Amino acid sequence: MVLLGAIVNGIAIIAGTLLGKLLERIPESMKNTVMQAIGLALMLLGVQMGLKSGNFLIVILSLVIGAVAGEWINIEDKFTRAGNWLERRVGAGGRGSISLGFVTASLVFVVGAMAILGALDSGIKGNHEILYAKSIMDGFIAMILTSTLGIGVMFSAIPVVLYQGAIALLATQITRFVPDALLNDCIAEMTATGGVMIIGIGLNLLGITKIKVANLLPGILVAVLLVVLVHNFQVN
Template identity: 85%
Template sequence: MVLLGALVNGVAIIIGTMLGKLLERIPESMKNTVMNGIGLAIVVLGVQMGLKSGDFLIVILSLVIGAVAGEWINIEDKFTRAGNWLERRVGSGGQGSISLGFVTASLVYVVGAMAILGALDSGIKGDHQILYTKAIMDGFISVILTSTLGVGVLFSAIPVVLYEGIIALLATQITRFVPDALLNDCIAEMTAAGGIMIMAIGLNLLGVTKIKVANLLPGILVAVLLVVLVHEFQLN
């Protein structure tokens, strides 16, 4: 089943959120310290991913063009509106902002190499091991994020399943059209661009910056287009 890995990932986030609800009564100082630890770990992860690039100029151009497109579409605002809509329908129950939990968790789970690589493996090879591993990680992260940001983390399972599921479905046909060398280069630059976004999420969690990370998301698609352009016209 092509979508099995994505579905397991979504279920793990839901289970982690439920467990996190049990920890909402922990002291506020402990929550802050835990959140700072998560923020630092995410920054380090982002740096490691960012260094995967084989041509950093592509990453820079991807972020610039992606930021322009993201600001024009205003993706961050649409994410926030979706979170606010959920908050009006469900109610936060005084335990954090549903909007903040939804937006933050969605970005943490979606922007990363494991989501892309895992979904590609699911579609191309029928191998769900990467997404199973990601599911375990996301489940634990959900516990912590829910205890600090609230139940909005639960709803991040929806964009995660959709994102990974769509990539997996497209990947079932990708090897018919994309050579292995081109696919590997695309993954490397997507990973690097995503890593910088991951680092921005970590800095936001630490309160150092207020970067609109969602508005940078088109940069991942731009990275793919630029790599294809380079290969097509042999600009390297």
């Protein structure tokens, strides 16, 4: 089943959220320290991902063009509105904002190499091991995020399943049209571009700044287009 890995990932996020609800009563100072630790860890992960790039100019252009497109579409606002809609429907249900938890967790779980690579592996090879491993990690992260950001984290399972499921379904046909070398270059630049976004999420969690990371998301698609353009230019 092509979508199995994505579905398991969504279930793991929901399970982690429910477990995280049990940790809401921990002291506020401990929550702040845990959140700072997550922010620092995400920044390190982002740096590691960013270094995967074979052509950092592609990453820069992807982020700039992606930021223009994201601001024009105003993706961050749409994410926030979706979170606010959930908050009105479900209610705050405890500590934390449903909107903030939904937006932050969605970005953390969607922007990353494992989401892309795992979904591609599910579609191309029918191998869900990467997404299973990601599911375990996301479950723990969801548990920790829920203890500080609230139940909104659970709803991030929806975009995660849709995003990874769409990539997996697309990947079932991708090998017919895309050479392995080009596919590997696309993954490298998508990973590096996503890594910079992960750093932004880390900075937001640390409270250092407020970067509209969601508005940078088109940069991942732009990275693919730029890699294809460079590849075709080199071939011709």
